[in-house]
């Protein structure tokens with residue numbers, strides 16, 4: 001019989017390669033203002049980009065967002081250093097444009113620190129036409145150091161709420177609807193800094209006005225000034241124009257969606273499954289500080305005590321995991337760890353305890369043959385491999401070549417390459433053509449990620465679609481459901497009699513977890529549930545013997561699963 005288990009995990013993506021910056025800049029409107037504004041003309045030398053190039057860029061943008069057209073900067077344009085503009089705001093605004101229009105991730109800056117800041121400045125130059133002062137440590141922390149408190153992560157997370165405020169403070173809704181993207185990002189940053197970060201309001205107004213004036217035109221600065229000043233006054237009077245929780249279910253869901261910045265359909269779904277009170281708790285939790293954990297790389301001989309020493313030297317506050325011997329919990333200081341090179345040297349990995357507990361459920365033993373079906377970027381593969389004392393093999397399958405490359409690099413860094421074989425394939429094609437059977441098969445399936453919204457701020461917007469609430473979001477949802485069914489069937493073909501299939505997601509939705517397992521068991525009577533209680537703490541075992549990670553500090557009554565897994569044993 002085979003087992004299934006459910007657990008949480010952290011995703012810290014360093015993959016910005018997917019998001020080549022489109023050198024975007026102005027709307028048609030701002031182009032007109034360039035030609036009429038002598039001051040701006042004097043500051044910058046424009047070389048008209050070729051028509052074909054502009055068409056190409058506009059086509060890309062049209063297809064991805066369906067909004068206004070931009071005039072791209074020519075590569076030959078000269079750039080200037082602007083010492084007056086606040087670097088973290090310029091970098092944040094550009095990064096927000098890249099995330100929204102170019103599909104970049106709101107990832108942490110890499111361990112190069114300033115080097116990474118230089119890359120960011122390159123994007124600023126190409127997008128805004130000038131560069132700012134170098135990012136200092138404080139700027140780096142403000143841009144992207146933390147998914148809740150930094151400007152980029154926080155602005156994305158609170159976008160629905162921020163947009164509601166901006167729209168309410170515009171003279172007309174159409175002004176908001178047709179606002180050019182860069183101006184909107186600057187306003188979102190300003191509103192977020194005033195309302196959520198409680199930064200000194202008039203300094204925030206001045207800095208964002210300056211950025212809008214220099215990056216766009218004086219009129220844009222005036223608009224930022226008007227809206228932010230109104231906001232400051234309303235905030236001081238404690239009368240922000242926020243929706244009131246009243247009316248029918250749908251109206252209440254819309255109000256809650258705005259107040260907690262979640263998609264309406266998510267609010268409706270959670271309210272239906274858990275009731276309004278629990279849905280609100282869940283949204284508050286999603287918007288709260290998630291914390292991180294580090295795994296000491298024991299495969300490379302680094303003990304948790306060694307890691308503790310390093311963190312003490314770096315003065316990073318931390319505590320030991322109660323559930324896993326190799327793990328350490330942290331609330332802050334991840335950027336310090338990255339910049340100190342601990343990850344790059346392979347001393348540790350950023351991995352959520354809940355993901356670590358999925359590996360506990362797999363219980364990899366030396367000498368076993370294990371298939372990790374959707375393996376990349378390899379957090380679990382590498383952890384499993386490090387538990388195998390150099391004997392046996394983990395076959396890591398993934399359809400994404402780039403992510404598999406990251407997996408191989410991590411395996412090398414963690415010195416476990418000898419027990420990992422990567423296979424670039426669609427799982428379903430691989431399973432159809434594979435005659436060998438394996439001791440254990442982990443299916444860490446692509447899922448909605450609804451259990452890790454507190455950790456991955458852009459999830460709620462892009463993957464499930466705060467931007468595409470409605471039909472598109474549901475299409476994504478339905479596609480995921482169909483995929484998971486075929487993935488589970490494919491993975492089951494690889495399990496040898498008596499072997500174990502571990503199904504894991506980072507979702508809290510029953511449709512992705514229990515319902516998929518039930519449907520699978522109906523289709524495959526040769527499998528049955530294998531209780532996970534011998535692998536994980538009792539608090540994390542559901543009534544049906546699946547594994548659910550529970551954030552006990554926040555909630556005690558119901559489980560908040562980030563990653564969950566169930567293990568199914570195949571009958572002999």
Ligand SMILES: C[S@@+](CC[C@H](N)C(=O)[O-])C[C@H]1O[C@@H](n2cnc3c(N)ncnc32)[C@H](O)[C@@H]1O
Pocket residue numbers: 373374375376377378379380381397398399400403425426427428444445446447
């Ligand atoms: C949730 S992520 C896996 C995370 C990974 N297990 C870890 O712990 O780092 C899902 C992965 O499934 C992969 N994937 C999606 N469709 C696939 C397919 N048809 N065959 C194989 N892998 C696929 C994606 O490329 C992605 O890397």
